[in-house]
Structure formats: structure tokens, C-alpha cells
Amino acid sequence: xxxxxxxxxxxxxxxxxxxxxxxxxxxxxxxxxxxxxxxxxxxxxxxxxxxxxxxxxxxxxxxxxxxxxxxxxxxxxxxxxxxxxxxxxxxxxxxxxxxxxxxxxxxxxxxxxxxxxxxxxxxxxxxxxxxxxxxxxxxxxxxxxxxxxxxxxxxxxxxxxxxxxxxxxxxxxxxxxxxxxxxxxxxxxxxxxxxxxxxxxxxxxxxxxxxxxxxxxxxxxxxxx
Amino acid sequence: xxxxxxxxxxxxxxxxxxxxxxxxxxxxxxxxxxxxxxxxxxxxxxxxxxxxxxxxxxxxxxxxxxxxxxxxxxxxxxxxxxxxxxxxxxxxxxxxxxxxxxxxxxxxxxxxxxxxxxxxxxxxxxxxxxxxxxxxxxxxxxxxxxxxxxxxxxxxxxxxxxxxxxxxxxxxxxxxxxxxxxxxxxxxxxxxxxxxxxxxxxxxxxxxxxxxxxxxxxxxxxxxx
Amino acid sequence: xxxxxxxxxxxxxxxxxxxxxxxxxxxxxxxxxxxxxxxxxxxxxxxxxxxxxxxxxxxxxxxxxxxxxxxxxxxxxxxxxxxxxxxxxxxxxxxxxxxxxxxxxxxxxxxxxxxxxxxxxxxxxxxxxxxxxxxxxxxxxxxxxxxxxxxxxxxxxxxxxxxxxxxxxxxxxxxxxxxxxxxxxxxxxxxxxxxxxxxxxxxxxxxxxxxxxxxxxxxx
Amino acid sequence: xxxxxxxxxxxxxxxxxxxxxxxxxxxxxxxxxxxxxxxxxxxxxxxxxxxxxxxxxxxxxxxxxxxxxxxxxxxxxxxxxxxxxxxxxxxxxxxxxxxxxxxxxxxxxxxxxxxxxxxxxxxxxxxxxxxxxxxxxxxxxxxxxxxxxxxxxxxxxxxxxxxxxxxxxxxxxxxxxxxxxxxxxxxxxxxxxxxxxxxxxxxxxxxxxxxxxxxxxxxx
Numbered sequence: 001x002x003x004x005x006x007x008x009x010x011x012x013x014x015x016x017x018x019x020x021x022x023x024x025x026x027x028x029x030x031x032x033x034x035x036x037x038x039x040x041x042x043x044x045x046x047x048x049x050x051x052x053x054x055x056x057x058x059x060x061x062x063x064x065x066x067x068x069x070x071x072x073x074x075x076x077x078x079x080x081x082x083x084x085x086x087x088x089x090x091x092x093x094x095x096x097x098x099x100x101x102x103x104x105x106x107x108x109x110x111x112x113x114x115x116x117x118x119x120x121x122x123x124x125x126x127x128x129x130x131x132x133x134x135x136x137x138x139x140x141x142x143x144x145x146x147x148x149x150x151x152x153x154x155x156x157x158x159x160x161x162x163x164x165x166x167x168x169x170x171x172x173x174x175x176x177x178x179x180x181x182x183x184x185x186x187x188x189x190x191x192x193x194x195x196x197x198x199x200x201x202x203x204x205x206x207x208x209x210x211x212x213x214x215x216x217x218x219x220x221x222x223x224x225x
Numbered sequence: 226x227x228x229x230x231x232x233x234x235x236x237x238x239x240x241x242x243x244x245x246x247x248x249x250x251x252x253x254x255x256x257x258x259x260x261x262x263x264x265x266x267x268x269x270x271x272x273x274x275x276x277x278x279x280x281x282x283x284x285x286x287x288x289x290x291x292x293x294x295x296x297x298x299x300x301x302x303x304x305x306x307x308x309x310x311x312x313x314x315x316x317x318x319x320x321x322x323x324x325x326x327x328x329x330x331x332x333x334x335x336x337x338x339x340x341x342x343x344x345x346x347x348x349x350x351x352x353x354x355x356x357x358x359x360x361x362x363x364x365x366x367x368x369x370x371x372x373x374x375x376x377x378x379x380x381x382x383x384x385x386x387x388x389x390x391x392x393x394x395x396x397x398x399x400x401x402x403x404x405x406x407x408x409x410x411x412x413x414x415x416x417x418x419x420x421x422x423x424x425x426x427x428x429x430x431x432x433x434x435x436x437x438x439x440x441x442x443x444x445x446x447x448x449x450x
Numbered sequence: 451x452x453x454x455x456x457x458x459x460x461x462x463x464x465x466x467x468x469x470x471x472x473x474x475x476x477x478x479x480x481x482x483x484x485x486x487x488x489x490x491x492x493x494x495x496x497x498x499x500x501x502x503x504x505x506x507x508x509x510x511x512x513x514x515x516x517x518x519x520x521x522x523x524x525x526x527x528x529x530x531x532x533x534x535x536x537x538x539x540x541x542x543x544x545x546x547x548x549x550x551x552x553x554x555x556x557x558x559x560x561x562x563x564x565x566x567x568x569x570x571x572x573x574x575x576x577x578x579x580x581x582x583x584x585x586x587x588x589x590x591x592x593x594x595x596x597x598x599x600x601x602x603x604x605x606x607x608x609x610x611x612x613x614x615x616x617x618x619x620x621x622x623x624x625x626x627x628x629x630x631x632x633x634x635x636x637x638x639x640x641x642x643x644x645x646x647x648x649x650x651x652x653x654x655x656x657x658x659x660x661x662x663x664x665x666x667x668x669x670x
Numbered sequence: 671x672x673x674x675x676x677x678x679x680x681x682x683x684x685x686x687x688x689x690x691x692x693x694x695x696x697x698x699x700x701x702x703x704x705x706x707x708x709x710x711x712x713x714x715x716x717x718x719x720x721x722x723x724x725x726x727x728x729x730x731x732x733x734x735x736x737x738x739x740x741x742x743x744x745x746x747x748x749x750x751x752x753x754x755x756x757x758x759x760x761x762x763x764x765x766x767x768x769x770x771x772x773x774x775x776x777x778x779x780x781x782x783x784x785x786x787x788x789x790x791x792x793x794x795x796x797x798x799x800x801x802x803x804x805x806x807x808x809x810x811x812x813x814x815x816x817x818x819x820x821x822x823x824x825x826x827x828x829x830x831x832x833x834x835x836x837x838x839x840x841x842x843x844x845x846x847x848x849x850x851x852x853x854x855x856x857x858x859x860x861x862x863x864x865x866x867x868x869x870x871x872x873x874x875x876x877x878x879x880x881x882x883x884x885x886x887x888x889x890x
Contacts, residue, residue, distance in 0.1 A: 020451075020452045022659045042451050042452055044452065044613075044658070044659070046659065047841075048771065048772075049697040049700070049841050049844050050697075050841050050843055050844050051840075051841050052657045052658070052659055053613075064840065065699055065700060066700045066701075066839045066840040066841060066842040067700075067840040067841055068697075068698060068700055068841055069841075070697075072697070072698035072699075077651055077840070079646050079647040080611060080613045080615060080646040080647060080649075080658070081651050082615055082649075082651045082654040082657040082658075083651050083652055083654075083838075083840055083841060083843055084654075084657060084843065085775075085838075085843050085844065085845070085846070085847035085848055085875070086697075086771070086772075086775040086844050086845050086847075086848060087563075087775050087776060087779045087847075087848050088657075089772075090563075090771065090772030090775060090776065091559075091562060091563035091564070091631060092657075092659055092660075093564075093772060094563055094564035094565070094772055094790075094791065094792060095561075095562050095563045095564035095631065096564055097631075097659050097660060098659070123760055124750070124756060124760075125725070125749045125750065125752070125755060125756050125759045125766060126749075126750075126766075126768055127747070127748040127749055127750035127768075128747055128748065128768055128769075128770050128771070128798070129747050129748040129770075129771050130747070130770070130771040130772060131770075132770040132772075132792055132793060132796070132798065133770055133771060133772035133773070133792050136564075136791050136792050136794075137564055137791075137792075163796065163797055164795060164796045164797075165796065166794075166795070166796065167794070167795040167796075245671075245672045247879045267671050267672050269672065269833075269878070269879070271879065272621075273551065273552075274477045274480075274621050274624050275477075275621050275623055275624050276620075276621050277877045277878070277879055289620065290479055290480060291480045291481075291619045291620040291621060291622040292480075292620040292621055293477075293478060293480055293621055294621075295477075297477070297478035297479075302620070302871055304866050304867035305831060305833045305835060305866040305867060305869075305878070306871050307835055307869075307871045307874040307877040307878075308618075308620055308621060308623055308871050308872055308874075309623065309874075309877060310555075310623050310624065310625070310626070310627035310628055310655070311477075311551070311552070311555040311624050311625045311628060312555050312556060312559045312627075312628050312783075313877075314552075315551065315552030315555060315556065315783075316779075316782060316783035316784070316851060317877075317879055317880075318552060318784075319552055319570075319571065319572060319783055319784035319785070320781075320782050320783045320784035320851065321784055322851075322879050322880060323879070348540055349530075349536060349540075350505075350529045350530065350532070350535060350536050350539045350546060351529075351546075351548055352527070352528040352529055352530035352548075353527055353528065353548055353549075353550050353551070353578070354527050354528040354550075354551050355527070355550070355551040355552060356550075357550040357552075357572055357573060357576070357578065358550055358551060358552035358553070358572050361571050361572045361574075361784075362571075362572075362784055388576065388577055389575060389576045389577075390576065391574075391575070391576065392574070392575040392576075556783075556785075560788070563776075564791060565776075565788050565789055565790060565791075565812075566788075566789030566790070566791060566805070566807045566810065566812035567788065567789040567805075567807055567812070568780070568785050568786075568787065568788040568789070569785055569786030569787045569788070569814075570785060570786070571784060571785075571786060585786070585787075585814070587786045587787055587816060590786065592785075592786035592787070594789075594805070596807060617872065618872075620871075620872075650873065651840075652837065652838075652840075652873060653870065653872060653873040
């Protein structure tokens with residue numbers, strides 16, 4: 001059993017985004033989800049620095065540094081896109097107008113608490129950016145992350161040890177091992193990596209996991225059946 | 226001694242507006258101040274329904290009912306003008322960005338309280354519009370009104386009898402008899418209609434009036450010397 | 451690709467029901483979606499809460515709603531010169547919440563922007579402060595004003611593309627652009643529907659994320 | 671006629687003094703008025719309070735202000751990857767007020783719009799709520815966030831006419847349009863100054879009422 005690659009994880013998330021949905025992909029790993037959107041998905045990407053209908057990164061030499069995403073990387077604008085100021089951009093987020101925000105995380109708790117902005121005081125200046133606004137406002141908050149830390153500890157926890165970004169907001173978790181829905185009755189496994197037994201997943205997960213019916217199977221390419 | 230005509234009062238106010246100032250002329254009598262702005266005054270007129278650099282009313286037959294002022298009358302846009310939504314328009318007002326708002330009034334008190342939106346419950350539905358936002362936000366609030374009511378009672382009072390629009394906001398009062406500054410030390414007569422004695426003005430004014438030096442003289446055409 | 455264009459005003463008001471809260475754009479006639487006025491009448495709904503700057507003035511605008519007695523309450527800044535509204539107001543058959551114009555639009559913005567309210571200096575020391583929480587910041591008194599939301603926001607735009615991006619015409623922008631952020635369902639009546647790509651991305655006032663339905667004003 | 675065009679960045683920062691609060695537009699390099707960065711340095715002022723999304727990242731941006739140690743405090747959402755700031759932060763010689771990005775821009779908007787503050791759901795139940803007043807509306811908890819004002823707001827526009835109307839370029843609009851409403855003195859660095867009448871009245875983002883000074887970015 002090999003955990004999903006980063007690319008396959010991004011692809012898995014991309015395949016789940018609602019058609020024609022308005023989606024913000026957080027900085028870092030979530031940004032790569034854009035590379036795997038199915039043709040014709042109609043998904044419209046938002047970036048919190050003031051742009052709707054973000055297109056792919058321009059060819060080398062074609063970069064316009066007045067046209068960047070929230071990760072400060074050059075992008076393009078699709079036909080039908082628009083520019084606006086930050087106050088309207090965050091009104092979109094805080095006001096619940098985005099269908100999905102896909103965020104990275106350090107930890108998610110069993111009730112959907114999110115910790116994704118700092119691992120605590122390490123002498124470096126902290127930075128919060130727009131992560132917290134996204135986490136509060138979007139209709140669905142999806143997290144994508146490795147299931148466990150480099151030293152094997154579960155990132156899906158009883159209670160977050162790191163400073164919180166927001167309480168009880170995460171609705172779905174995509175990891176390199178599974179897909180979990182955060183429900184009122186706790187965490188429910190929706191899909192499981194091919195070849196991984198539910199008990200093996202539970203061994204790697206601090207928070208209790210429920211299974212409803214037969215979980216779907218996640219293939220190595222990130223597709224789910 | 227003949228009180229100033231409405232036209233002369235409008236002209237007197239127009240002549241006092243700061244050059245290149247940003248000014249909102251309230252609905253009713255203040256709107257006519259626009260007709261008397263000196264050529265080259267550079268005054269830029271704002272209307273709270275979302276327009277800056279209001280121009281004169283269009284010729285008959287040229288009206289565009291998508292281009293109106295706060296009195297819902299057709300206007301034009303001067304070169305260098307702009308359109309914006311109501312939230313930005315009222316941000317201009319509430320945020321102190323207008324130099325002067327010229328408002329009509331029923332009463333002004335000696336400390337600058339303004340009553341200009343209703344004379345009380347007479348069975349008709351009340352209406353407030355943007356009067357109160359203007360009265361709170363502009364850097365200077367000027368009132369223009371007849372000095373006394375039709376039945377001879379002073380509109381400049383110890384304490385407003387009508388429901389207040391805002392407390393302590395009026396900075397200057399233009400009437401058909403005089404110009405009065407509202408100061409921390411009370412009402413100070415700045416200019417007086419030609420031929421009107423200060424004691425005669427006091428007879429027509431409920432609130433106490435101070436005189437600083439020699440008041441200027443208001444001529445019948447609204448000019449002041 | 452997303453396409454929010456619907457056939458006509460009747461389709462734009464689909465789903466509206468008795469008791470709904472409805473925002474109607476416009477300052478006077480500018481920005482008022484007239485096709486919607488009539489389509490809502492045709493639906494036969496009642497007991498609406500109407501959020502609008504005015505209460506109509508001619509026979510051919512929101513006056514029709516008061517004449518037909520389909521409004522239970524209006525949240526409004528300037529309902530003067532509205533004959534049918536005035537009659538019902540005097541008869542006590544319609545409720546009025548009078549709100550200063552800037553406060554009205556800011557409350558709508560707060561609704562659309564996910565804020566819980568804001569502190570306003572407007573109305574302090576007047577009847578407009580009655581019954582509202584007072585909060586002092588740095589020695590200055592403010593009124594806590596609460597957000598407004600609506601089941602439907604109907605506004606009048608100038609051009610819209612099929613994705614739902616909208617521009618407005620001159621002072622008809624007024625409350626429309628803000629209301630378009632604050633309805634659960636937002637429908638825009640426009641002069642003309644254009645193709646995706648026809649609108650300048652710098653000049654779009656209401657990005658398509660806010661817009662659920664668009665229809666072209668009937669030329670009849 | 672009003673004409674707010676000044677010669678250069680030095681003229682645009684005229685009057686800035688020790689201890690002033692300064693807003694600087696920009697998200698990363700987009701929207702940062704680079705001529706102003708250098709002109710403020712040239713003035714030799716100190717002890718500034720800087721309101722900005724970032725704290726610089728390269729040698730050629732706000733990093734210069736931290737290198738020159740002219741900032742006493744920064745109000746900011748994302749001061750990561752800012753080498754000179756980080757050094758002073760670790761040394762305790764600069765104060766940081768960390769604000770979520772949407773709250774930052776909304777606080778600036780509140781300042782420009784004359785509001786006393788707003789109720790935000792962002793940060794509830796986190797360290798960002800510490801020390802702030804909590805207000806419950808309809809059973810939901812919000813944080814009272816206070817407005818930000820500045821002695822100077824400096825932003826980067828695309829085009830400005832001589833009256834002071836401004837447009838922006840693409841995502842460089844970011845915080846600039848909002849900051850341009852909130853400074854006691856607002857100066858805009860633009861790519862090009864144009865004649866009155868050259869800008870589309872529907873596409874002007876910052877109307878001239880907010881703008882005190884405009885200068886064209888040096889082509890050097």
C-alpha cells in the first residue's frame with residue numbers, strides 16, 4: 001500500500017469539485033488542484049487578492065506581475081473573469097458566496113476544528129493572510145493534507161494541539177490515504193485507498209472513524225470508484 | 226428692508242463655497258445653489274445616489290432617467306465625473322470626505338442641532354433619505370433657510386422642537402436675513418442684510434446672537450461686502 | 451460552462467413565496483427592475499417584506515405592490531410621494547421600518563459580506579437610535595446596526611454576460627450593486643445579454659459569483 | 671480646475687513626519703508604490719506605524735524600510751518571507767499586530783467610511799479574538815473590530831486624470847482602492863497621468879474626492 005502521491009491527491013480533490021462551482025484553492029498544495037480540473041468542469045477559481053476566473057500560469061516570459069494569485073505567482077485571467085478590490089473579494093469569502101475552499105492543514109479535529117496557520121512560536125514572525133477568512137466563509141471547507149506527519153503522527157486528532165484557525169468549519173478531509181466527511185456524528189470514512197484496510201487506517205488516525213456502508217476505493221491515480 | 230429672494234439666497238451660498246471643494250447640495254432649495262456657482266469655481270458636486278461631478282440639467286428632450294440626482298431629477302455628468310454604488314457614495318459622506326453639505330432645515334438650535342426631516346407625526350409617512358448621513362459626515366454642514374417661518378416664528382432656536390436630524394453638527398447658517406457661524410461660544414453673526422439693524426435681527430431670532438467686529442453687508446443680489 | 455440566463459421575468463422570480471423578504475434595487479426609477487415588479491405581481495405572492503429605497507411613486511413601479519397589498523412590511527429610507535403606500539400606512543395595514551439611506555445600504559452590504567453588524571455614527575441622539583444598542587469607542591458613541599438579508603434580491607443592470615457578470619448604467623447602479631451581494635437568490639434584469647468575454651474585466655461591477663439569474667428586459 | 675498632479679514621489683510624501691501612520695498598498699509587489707517606498711526613506715522619517723498586507727520580501731520593496739529601521743510597528747496579515755522584518759521581530763525592536771487579511775481590509779474600509787467598527791465572525795474562538803470585545807447577535811458570536819486610519823495612504827494606480835480619478839491594473843487593485851479612502855492625505859503613484867475626460871466614468875475605481883496627490887511613476 002503506497003500512499004497517494006501529491007499529484008494524485010490533487011487530482012482526487014479536483015475530481016470532487018462541483019461542476020460550475022466557485023472555488024478558492026489555498027496557497028501551497030491546494031493550488032495544484034487547478035492542474036487536474038477535468039476539461040469542461042466549468043469550475044470558476046477565485047483568488048483572494050481580487051480576481052475571479054483564474055486561468056493557468058502564463059508561459060515563461062509572458063508573466064505580468066500585476067496579475068498574480070494569493071501565492072504571489074503569475075497567473076492568467078480566463079474569458080469572463082473580473083478584477084475587484086480586496087474588500088469585495090473578502091466579502092465573497094466571508095459572505096458565504098464561495099462553494100468550496102480547499103485548504104492545507106497541520107491538523108483537523110474530529111469536530112472539524114482547523115489548525116493551518118502556525119505550529120506555534122518558533123521565533124519566526126507568524127503570518128495568517130487570508131486563510132482564516134476562507135475557513136470561516138466558504139460554504140464547504142475541504143482540507144487536503146498528508147494523513148500523518150513525517151514522523152508518523154496522525155494529523156486527524158481528537159483536539160488540535162496547534163493554534164486554531166477556526167472552530168468546527170471543516171466539512172471534508174482528503175488525505176493521501178482516504179476521504180473523510182466531518183458529520184454531526186463524527187468522522188465518516190467515505191473512500192479508502194485501494195489495499196488499505198479500515199483497521200490499518202484507524203491505526204494511523206487518532207480520532208475515531210465511522211464507516212457508512214462500503215467505502216469507495218481510491219486508486220493510485222487519485223480516481224475514486 | 227426686503228428679505229433676500231430665494232435666488233439671492235442661493236447665490237449667496239454659492240459665492241461662499243470653497244473653490245475646488247467637494248460639495249453636496251441637499252434636495253429642495255439647496256439644489257438651486259448649483260445655478261449660481263461662479264464660472265471657474267471648480268466646485269465638484271456630489272449626489273448621494275452615486276455620482277460625482279454633477280452637471281446642469283439637460284435640455285428638454287435630452288433627459289436620461291438613468292442619470293438623475295438625489296431629488297430624482299435628470300442631470301448631466303461633467304467631464305471627469307464618475308459613477309459608483311451607494312455604499313461608496315455614503316462612505317464619502319459618512320467618512321468626512323465632502324467639504325461642505327448644504328441642507329435645508331426647519332430649525333437649527335444655538336448649538337448646531339439640526340431638525341430638517343420631519344415636523345412630526347401628521348399622518349403622512351415619514352421620509353429620511355440621505356439627509357441624516359450628510360448631516361453627520363460632511364466636514365462643514367451649512368444650512369440655508371428662511372430666517373423665520375411663514376407665521377413669523379424664528380427658525381433659529383434655543384432648542385429644536387422638531388425631531389432632530391443630528392446633534393451639534395451645523396457649522397454655518399445662511400438665511401434670507403443674515404449669515405451666522407455656529408461657534409463654541411454660540412451663534413456669531415458674520416453678515417447682515419443691508420439696512421437690517423442687529424437689534425432687528427435679534428428681534429426675529431429666538432437664540433442669542435453675538436457679533437464679532439463689524440458684520441459684513443449682504444446686498445439684495447446675495448453678494449456680500 | 452456556467453450559464454445563468456433565463457427566459458424572462460417570470461423565470462427570474464421562480465420560487466418566490468408568501469412571506470419572503472425581497473430586495474428591490476433602484477433609486478426612483480433608475481435601477482428598478484420593472485419586469486420583476488410585474489412578474490412578482492403575476493405570481494400572486496403575499497405578505498412580502500420589501501427592502502427598497504422607495505415605496506414607489508407612479509402607477510408603474512413599486513406602487514403596484516402596495517395597490518395590490520402584497521407587502522406586509524417595508525424597510526426603506528424614503529417612502530414619501532408614494533400614494534398607495536401612504537394610504538395603507540395611515541390605515542395601519544403595512545409596517546414601516548424607516549432607515550437612513552446610507553445605513554440602509556451599509557446594512558445590506560453587511561449582509562452580503564458576512565458581517566454581524568457595524569457601528570454607525572448616523573442617528574446618534576435621534577429617534578433613529580431608539581431601541582438600538584449603543585457602543586462607545588474611544589469616547590464616541592455609535593449605534594449598532596444589524597445586517598439585512600433577503601430571500602431574493604432583484605436589481606436592474608445594464609449589460610450581463612451569460613456567466614452572470616454585470617455592469618450598470620450611470621446612476622442606476624445605486625443600491626443595485628450592493629443588493630446583488632445580499633440575496634439568497636439574486637436575479638438581474640438587464641438591457642442586454644452579451645457573450646462571455648464582451649465585458650471589460652476591469653469594469654465589471656458585480657462579478658458573476660453573486661448572480662444566480664439574468665434576463666433581458668422585454669422591449670415591449 | 672482642480673489639479674492634484676505633483677512632480678514626483680518626493681512631492682507626494684511631502685509633510686510626512688516621525689511617528690506618522692502610513693498605509694502602503696499592495697499584495698506582494700502588485701499595487702506597491704515603489705517610488706514612495708524610496709521617497710519616504712529619503713525623507714529620513716522614523717518611528718512609522720505601517721499598515722500593509724506584507725512586510726516586504728526582496729531588497730527592493732518594504733524590506734528597505736525594515737533594513738533602515740524606520741518602522742516602529744506594523745499592522746499586517748502576512749509578514750512571512752520578510753528577512754529584515756524577521757530579524758527585527760526576533761530582536762524585539764519592531765511591534766507586530768497580526769490581522770487576518772479580510773479583517774485588515776475591512777478595518778481600513780471602516781476607517782474610510784466613517785464607521786466605528788464592525789462585527790466579524792473571523793477569528794472567533796482563536797487567538798485573533800484575544801483582548802477584543804465579543805458581541806452576540808441572534809445567538810452567534812462576533813468580534814468587534816475597530817477601524818484603521820492613517821496620516822498618509824500611498825497606493826499604486828494604473829491611470830489617473832489630473833482631477834485625481836484613478837483606475838488600477840488587474841490584481842494590483844487589491845488593498846489600494848480601499849486604502850485610498852482611508853488616509854488623511856492620499857497619494858497615488860500611477861503608470862500614466864491622463865487628461866480629464868479620458869477615463870470612462872463607469873470604470874473609475876477611486877473617484878477624485880479621495881485623492882490628494884497623483885504622480886507618474888518614474889520610467890527610470
